[in-house]
Amino acid sequence: MNKKIIATTSLAGCFGCHMSILDIDERILDLIELVEFDKSPIDDIKKFTQPVDIGIIEGGCCNSENIETLKYFRENCNILVSLGECAIMGGLPALRNGIPIEECLREAYLDGPTVQLNTEQIIPAHEELPMILDKVYPCHEIVKIDYFLPGCPPRADLIWNALYALITGNKMELPYEVIKFD
């Protein structure tokens, strides 16, 4: 059997979902027998080198770069999985959705108690910085997502069971402990 190819990315997430992947602990050593990793923040592959079987997305979309990355994943991955609440529904960063973005920027760069006297009213804006979106969007509003794994972060056992099922084509096990979310 050819090894399945996996790729992962973090958009507007906190990396906790990636940490939860690592929390499969020893099973990582089993995993690397079953799969090969392509583009992922844990390795040095920056652009896809081959068609990918399973793409794992952490985080929703808060800027233009997130959107590009997400589309790039959709184009190159056969199956796309939204991992965690941020990818599924924006998660905690989406708390800003009810607040005008100007107010968030103002608080961080002009009004904060330790910000230098910012007489020129400098707020970061530069050709090198991607455009901030008006809201934080869940991934399925941007591209088609095939599977959703809930939790903040999803438990390592849930991730392992789901990946194992996707890799082997077997039915996924869902005992109660792994479908308890927060």
Place this chain on the structure above:
Amino acid sequence: MSKKITIEPVTRVEGHGKVTIFMDDKNNVTQSRLHIVEFRGFERFVQGRPYWEAPVLVQRLCGICPVSHHLAAAKALDVIVGAGNGDGLTPVGEKMRRLMHYGQFFQSHVLHFFHLSSPDFLFGIDGDPLQRNIIGVAKANKDLAVQGVMMRKFGQEIIRLTAGKKIHGTGAIPGGINKNLTIAERDELLKGPDPLNADKMVEWSQAALEFFKNYHKANRPQVDGFAAFPSNHLSLVRKDGALDIYHGVLRAVDAEGNRILDDVDYHEYDKYIEEEVRTWSYMKFPYLKHLGKENGWYRVGPLARLNTCDFIPTPLAQKEFEEFKAYTNGKPNNMTLHYHWARLIEILHSAEVIRDLLNDPDLQSDDLVVKGKKQYEGVGVIEAPRGTLFHHYKIDENDLITMANLIVSTTHNNEPMNRAVNFTANEYMGGQQNITEPMMNAVEVAIRAYDPCLSCATHALGQMPLEMTLIGSDEQILDYKIKD
């Protein structure tokens, strides 16, 4: 004709960022920048939430060191519920939090060393990029990879048993904690099945330190000279000058070791620290007010902590500390790659503290929470794995948050990381016509030494692959490389 090089994004660090480097017609570096490209707005959107939500909300800044945010917020809220200024908890309250924190230090430092940085030591800066990752490590040196995986697991288990969950737990509450450690839980960590027990962790920490020291011995000029530059250093230290990552006073030293901040009560942090905003990065640039922007910037994190403290209060780590200090004749150590050395000493220290704490019967006490007279403002400061972390909140009569200010560890290292990028860009790219993959990785290695958590820093996070473009003064693309 001038050129511009873009590196985007950087991998094996935690966060979204990119690097641009400008060169003149002789290919000398004229400007380099590390841009942090994400913005989240936590300071604003936690306003209006009840204060007790802060420790669980704000940790979602960062899934790599959530415990730091959890505890810094909890410490600020201790002040708000009238439970003293960071030292007023019951013994079990403080010690459970310490156990949680040292557990996280252990796992986070291990993650950084084994999973993210060891590939550079094992395969070299110019090693095969396809091999330069933890999976490559597992194939080349299985024992090392297994140790990394199991050590991280041990740290995560401590967090689970103290905070309720490995990532984004709920253990710390304003004024204390919501559970103690049962005898069964204690024994699981103290005498767990091999290798998951405290003794083994001490032993493996020593082995990891040996691994680095041997590497250092064999590669002294590279390790010592790589992106080394003088700077100030800042951290918390215990009142008596000991290394303490949970509580203490602020101290800063300059490159020569003179104290430029001493015995400062962190509740007054805003008298001493100010942040500059620059147009090209969402990450601010902090500096010590009294020294100004030019001279007041400083480093934080493992290297800074070992430069500011006088001693380490556990025997094995203290011995290593003495060797570390002797290497620079007792003066501050300003070598960027020595962050790794300092980090490994802290891993050993954490393992020792964890073992001591597990043997402390206070952890089984039931006196979990303290409450006093309500205050309307609180500051909580802690040493996160990557450096000093400040949380500051104000609330109103309805217990809703009206102001939140966060200065996270990686932000303090903004200027130093920019300098490290500049150094490596000059060293590896200055005068070169073509950009090669190893040159790009060299820049990444410099950034990686700081173990930046750019997610924390912009209160956002993501991946950092690397992409470089060489652009002529006429905006024409001369060379373009993607690391793959």
